[in-house]
Amino acid sequence: MNNNHPKGSRHDVIDAPPERGTPFAIGAxxxxxxxxxxPSPFSSSGSRDFPVMTKALVPWIVLGIFVAYVAAxxxxxxxxxxxxxxxxxxxxxxxxxxxxxxxxxxxxxxxLLQIRGTVTAPIDGFKAPQARPTMIDPTVWxxxxxxxxxxxxxxxxxxxxxxxxxxxxxxQAASRGTNYYAFNDLVPKQSEILQQVxxxxxxxxxxxxxxxxxxxxxxxxxxxxxxxxNSLAPNSRLQQDAKGTPITFDFxxxxxxxxxxxxxxxxxxxxxRSGSTERLDVAVEMRVRTFSRLxxxxxxxxxxxxxxxxxxxxxSTGWSNIGTVIVQSALGHQPPVPVAFLAGMTSAFxxxxxxxxxxxxxxxxxxxAANAPAPxxxxxxxxxxxxxxxxxxxxxxxxxxALALLGVAWRTRSAMVSRSALLMVLLASALHATGLLFATMxxxxxxxxxxxxxxxxxxxxxxxRFWRRFNGTWASAAIGLTALVAxxxxxxxxxxxxxxxxxxxxxxxxxxxxxxxxYVGRGSRTAKQPAMAPQPTLESPVA
Numbered sequence: 001m002n003n004n005h006p007k008g009s010r011h012d013v014i015d016a017p018p019e020r021g022t023p024f025a026i027g028a029x030x031x032x033x034x035x036x037x038x039p040s041p042f043s044s045s046g047s048r049d050f051p052v053m054t055k056a057l058v059p060w061i062v063l064g065i066f067v068a069y070v071a072a073x074x075x076x077x078x079x080x081x082x083x084x085x086x087x088x089x090x091x092x093x094x095x096x097x098x099x100x101x102x103x104x105x106x107x108x109x110x111x112l113l114q115i116r117g118t119v120t121a122p123i124d125g126f127k128a129p130q131a132r133p134t135m136i137d138p139t140v141w142x143x144x145x146x147x148x149x150x151x152x153x154x155x156x157x158x159x160x161x162x163x164x165x166x167x168x169x170x171x172q173a174a175s176r177g178t179n180y181y182a183f184n185d186l187v188p189k190q191s192e193i194l195q196q197v198x199x200x201x202x203x204x205x206x207x208x209x210x211x212x213x214x215x216x217x218x219x220x221x222x223x224x225x226x227x228x229x230n231s232l233a234p235n236s237r238l239q240q241d242a243k244g245t246p247i248t249f250d251f252x253x254x255x256x257x258x259x260x261x262x263x264x265x266x267x268x269x270x271x272x273r274s275g276s277t278e279r280l281d282v283a284v285e286m287r288v289r290t291f292s293r294l295x296x297x298x299x300x301x302x303x304x305x306x307x308x309x310x311x312x313x314x315x316s317t318g319w320s321n322i323g324t325v326i327v328q329s330a331l332g333h334q335p336p337v338p339v340a341f342l343a344g345m346t347s348a349f350x351x352x353x354x355x356x357x358x359x360x361x362x363x364x365x366x367x368x369a370a371n372a373p374a375p376x377x378x379x380x381x382x383x384x385x386x387x388x389x390x391x392x393x394x395x396x397x398x399x400x401x402a403l404a405l406l407g408v409a410w411r412t413r414s415a416m417v418s419r420s421a422l423l424m425v426l427l428a429s430a431l432h433a434t435g436l437l438f439a440t441m442x443x444x445x446x447x448x449x450x451x452x453x454x455x456x457x458x459x460x461x462x463x464x465r466f467w468r469r470f471n472g473t474w475a476s477a478a479i480g481l482t483a484l485v486a487x488x489x490x491x492x493x494x495x496x497x498x499x500x501x502x503x504x505x506x507x508x509x510x511x512x513x514x515x516x517x518x519y520v521g522r523g524s525r526t527a528k529q530p531a532m533a534p535q536p537t538l539e540s541p542v543a
Contacts, residue, residue, distance in 0.1 A: 059419040065513045066401070066427060070394050084354030088388075090345070090361055091139035094372070094380035096305035096319035101376040103384040107304065108142035111228055115221045116157040116180065145228050147349040149235040150246050153187075156180035158221060165211040165218075168196065183225060186218075193219055224303070231302035232322055232346055234294050252340075252347035258291040258326075259334060266332065292330035298323025307338050308372045337367060382441050391435035392450065392484055398428035399481035401511070406474050420514075422473050425480070429458055432480060449490070453483020 091105030098110075112118060144152040158181045160166060169189045171181070186193070197219045200212045208216075229235045238247045261284045268280045302321050309318030322339060329335040341364035348357035368377055405421035408414070432454045439446035457476040464472010 058416050059423050062420040062514050063423040063427060066398060066424065070389070070427075070431065084358070085140075085143075085349065086354075086358045086361065087137055087139050087143070089358075089365070090143065091137075091387075092381050092384040093361070093364070094308070094368070094376055097303065101319065101380060103380040103387070104142060105139050105384045105387050108138035109387060111224065112138050112141060112157065115225060117159060142228070143349050145225070146232045146235075147251075147346040149229050149239060152229070153183040156182050157225075158183065158186060158218065160214070160218065162211040162214045164209070165214050168211065168215070169193065183222075186222065190222070193222070227301055227303035230298055231304035232298070232306065232342060234297040234323075236301075237294065237297050250347050250351075251343040254291060255335070255340060255343045258288065259340075261288050261291075262329065262334060269332070288330060292327050295323040295326040299327055306342055307336055308368070308376075338364065341367065379442060382438060386435070386438040386442070389431075389434070391431040391438065392487075395428045395431035395435060396481055396484040396488075398424050398431065399477045399484070401514070402428060402473070402477040403481065406470070406477065409470070418470060418473070421477070425457075425461065425473050425477050428480060429454065429461070429476070432457075432484070447487040447490075449483050450487040453480050453487075457483070 091108070092103050094101050095104055095107060096102075097107050141152070141155065141157075144155070159179055160169075160171065160181055161179050166172075169192060171185070171189065193215065196212075196215055200208060200216060203212065226236060230237075233249060233251050235247070238249050242248075264284055265280050265288055268276075268278055271278050299321050300323070302323055304321070305319035306322050307320045307325050309320075320336075322342060325339060326335055341360055344360035345357055345364070348354070348360060402421045402424035405417050405424060409418035409421060432450070436446045436451060436454060439450075457480040460472050460475035460479060462472075464470070464475070
């Protein structure tokens with residue numbers, strides 16, 4: 001610092017700021033230096049409350065968390081690291097099962113629910129007694145059952161909980177913390193299971209022991225699994241012929257050779273009708289007979305009708321079992337076009353070729369768009385989307401979350417939490433309406449309980465907009481949740497299905513994130529404005 005200038009000059013003012021409270025001159029006025037800073041309008045001035053701007057955003061952050069929760073359910077579980085198979089698109093493909101056309105995704109979910117009691121399957125079971133298994137998408141599980149039966153047979157999808165039944169079947173108690181068994185575990189016991197079921201058939205239903213009821217249910221699950229496994233290819237027969245070694249049946253390759261042999265047989269037959277003496281090669285004739293005979297097993301046991309008729313009238317009566325159409329083709333015509341597409345997808349998945357799988361599926365979808373019934377395709381796509389989003393389940397969850405938030409808001413008198421609850425109810429109402437729309441498109445008439453609950457809840461929100469918003473939000477959430485739970489309860493197995501779908505990882509993550517956000521952004525009913533620091537004032541000139 002330069003100290004050569006006279007004391008009291010302007011240099012002295014600049015180089016040595018006066019102490020707090022010391023007057024200094026600016027022109028004709030003397031100002032008292034307060035040595036304070038002008039606070040930011042976004043600072044909290046030492047308060048533990050969040051800034052006003054941030055508090056206003058907290059309800060929207062909470063809404064964003066649950067929007068992500070809803071969207072996360074639409075993301076399918078992976079086939080495996082870097083698999084590349086477009087399983088979601090395959091799940092949207094139509095198929096006829098249980099008397100109606102539905103997407104493969106619905107078949108997978110329904111079948112897993114019937115067999116395992118859940119809509120997902122474990123990849124490798126439990127690694128430790130308390131560990132959770134890695135789960136795969138239900139459509140992936142169905143693809144394995146159809147195309148990779150050796151792998152599917154190792155999945156632990158058959159529950160056996162009764163210890164007496166385990167003793168009857170001489171099965172070792174499940175290890176690694178699970179009571180689920182794989183098909184391979186039960187194959188050696190099939191004769192014993194059949195014998196026991198035949199004996200139980202002579203016992204009145206009211207007199208049956210719990211283990212007997214569970215054994216009958218287990219037998220039905222095994223039969224369903226076997227029928228699914230033989231719906232595209234004769235996998236059980238192929239496994240028997242392989243005698244414990246992995247099957248190597250290339251459906252696409254064998255079908256191509258069959259079509260070539262069949263074309264040759266049809267050519268020779270046409271020539272003989274015209275007077276030619278040419279005879280069909282014996283090897284060609286044997287290959288045609290062997291292939292068609294192999295698929296007689298599929299025609300008898302397969303549970304899925306996967307081949308649509310080539311028209312667009314909209315009726316669902318023309319879908320056929322793939323084994324049936326192959327057997328019929330041996331009588332004098334080539335198999336329908338969809339057979340080649342389905343065979344190509346089956347072989348590509350079994351051989352781990354995602355590019356070929358996706359390519360054949362894209363070709364099949366183009367063929368369906370041009371030839372299959374449009375109403376059935378539309379319903380299959382809508383149902384697949386509904387399966388992924390589960391809008392009514394998610395709506396019930398959000399109604400429950402809103403009620404919990406309203407309880408917190410009432411206890412803490414927090415306007416921030418109350419607004420978060422209102423946004424939850426609005427999102428739940430939107431999902432509720434979406435679910436009703438899907439139900440109308442799929443079955444023509446949704447549950448009147450769910451419709452009434454949505455309408456009354458929406459009316460409560462509108463009334464609350466003009467009179468006591470808190471009460472309107474509370475009434476809307478309570479009515480919506482009650483209606484959806486009641487709609488599920490009246491359907492056999494609906495309550496259990498609702499409970500299983502609620503308890504998922506994304507929901508728990510959303511709850512945890514919401515608690516953290518609300519804790520950080522906690523505040524009173526009205527956000528406090530930050531206190532302003534004292535402003536510098538002009539003093540009178542020094543006398």
